[in-house]
Amino acid sequence: MTTFMASLRTTLAGYINYRGREGHYSFLLHRLTGLGTLLFLTIHIVDTATVYWMPELYDHAIALYRLPIFMIGEMGLVFSVIFHGVNGLRIIYQDMVKPSSWSIHTQRRAARVTLVVSILIWLPAAYIMARSLLAHL
């Protein structure tokens, strides 16, 4: 247990304090968006299950999602799914198809391009979601 705590402390300290370059931050964002997606899927499975088990609760859950805070959270979740997917494709390509692209120059550029592409894909969805959020306020 103590070794677990010690490595957890080192891990978090490293995540936050280590001054890495593009790769470090892209790794962190990949972790974070991965956890975000996992959280979303878990909640989603649980709330959909309530349709069967307790229909009254389902309506309540759907009403909850109409709260602004949830709608903003949903925009973040859409970004999570998109970034995690696009970055995953980048890693698969670099690692499995073209290992020679793991040079400092190419990797830094690839990590930046991945972020830009993810944001570009996310923007239209974010626009639609933001519009319905504003309509709800």
Next chain:
Amino acid sequence: MDVTLRVFRYNTEAGRTKPSFDSWTLTDVDPTDRVLDLLEFVKGYHDGTLSFRRSCAHGVCGSDAMRINGRNYLACKVLVRDLNSTTITVEPIMGLKVVKDLIVDMEPFFESYRSVLPYMINDDVPADGKERHQSIEQRERFDDTTKCILCAACTSSCPSFWGDGKYVGPATIVNAHRFIFDSRDQAPGERLQILNEQEGVWRCRTAFNCTEACPREIHITQAIAEVKHAITSGNVD
């Protein structure tokens, strides 16, 4: 120029049982001074108890990997001007136990290194009885990974290693790569099997800190990817 040097201290012999930082303001620092020069100066003129490893002072022995302003470097290779800062913070590398000040226990690192049989394995007598010939291309194949000096800058910058000290780490994979792709070696399969274990290459999440940190500019993440390929394809050409 003036530089504030902040150094991590932990020294049970001197009664410093709680990790803390000491700082010194150094005047007359030349931008082309190395961080190692500053540490030597402090040790020589301010505090003789300051402990750190260094041997060659020329980037060859791999003794003085440290975290300088948050990033792994060899103290003997990084110049003050490269850091773009008048405050320089020096800390031990991460993921290995601190023994004293900037000195960490390197044993787990070397234990992992030894685990992949980092030596030539070939019991056959050479064809001409004297030498094992290799073409230029065959020698070129693993040239990059021969450059490793085992300083641990890569392994201790790896998020997977911070989370799991049993992970063999980038340096070990680099040194396995050096023999796996050597046409004269006869045990690539054994090494690939070791690296296919739970704590082997698949712990690599391609965070790329290792390649950025390597003072010898080895394409570490690429070497790891090549080992992953060799494992899945069984091909070591």
